[in-house]
Amino acid sequence: MKRAAMAMAMALVLLAAACSEEEPISSVEGVAAAGEAVFVEYCSECHADDLMGNEDGPSLLEPEYMLPGFPDTEMLHHIRHGEIEPEGDYDPMPGFPNLGRQSIADVMAYVRAVQAATP
Numbered sequence: 377m378k379r380a381a382m383a384m385a386m387a388l389v390l391l392a393a394a395c396s397e398e399e400p401i402s403s404v405e406g407v408a409a410a411g412e413a414v415f416v417e418y419c420s421e422c423h424a425d426d427l428m429g430n431e432d433g434p435s436l437l438e439p440e441y442m443l444p445g446f447p448d449t450e451m452l453h454h455i456r457h458g459e460i461e462p463e464g465d466y467d468p469m470p471g472f473p474n475l476g477r478q479s480i481a482d483v484m485a486y487v488r489a490v491q492a493a494t495p
């Protein structure tokens with residue numbers, strides 16, 4: 377009985393590890409139209425509704441934040457963990473460890489869509 381409880385606890389630990397924040401989200405299809413709402417709620421206070429940035433954060437339409445130089449894996453890392461040593465005079469970007477995988481995939485799809493539409 378005790379052993380079964382142990383096994384159960386181990387399984388839960390493994391499950392928690394498997395669901396950890398480092399899990400890639402490439403299996404989740406991002407929906408740009410849904411990502412716009414996520415962006416407005418969590419991101420636009422620093423990056424502005426049009427992604428052009430403001431005094432609290434840079435424009436995400438700078439070539440340095442676009443593909444292929446700025447891959448999705450890097451954007452994902454920034455969204456989850458933030459940026460504690462920002463360039464320039466910005467305060468650090470907070471991480472969003474509690475944003476679900478679908479929301480992150482959606483907001484990334486939205487950022488990519490706006491970037492792709494930028495001449």
Ligand code: HEC
Nearest residue numbers: 418419422432433434451454459462463466467468469470
């Ligand atoms: C409190 C302000 C703030 C919020 C909220 C914020 N950011 Fe940022 N973000 C910043 C700052 C400041 C930087 C610049 C970091 C640097 O210079 O390296 C940044 C940088 C970035 C970058 C570029 C990464 C890099 O190399 O610096 C991306 C992509 C980004 N943010 C996306 C997002 C997304 C998506 C959200 C919403 C989920 C978000 N940000 C919310 C302030 C913010």
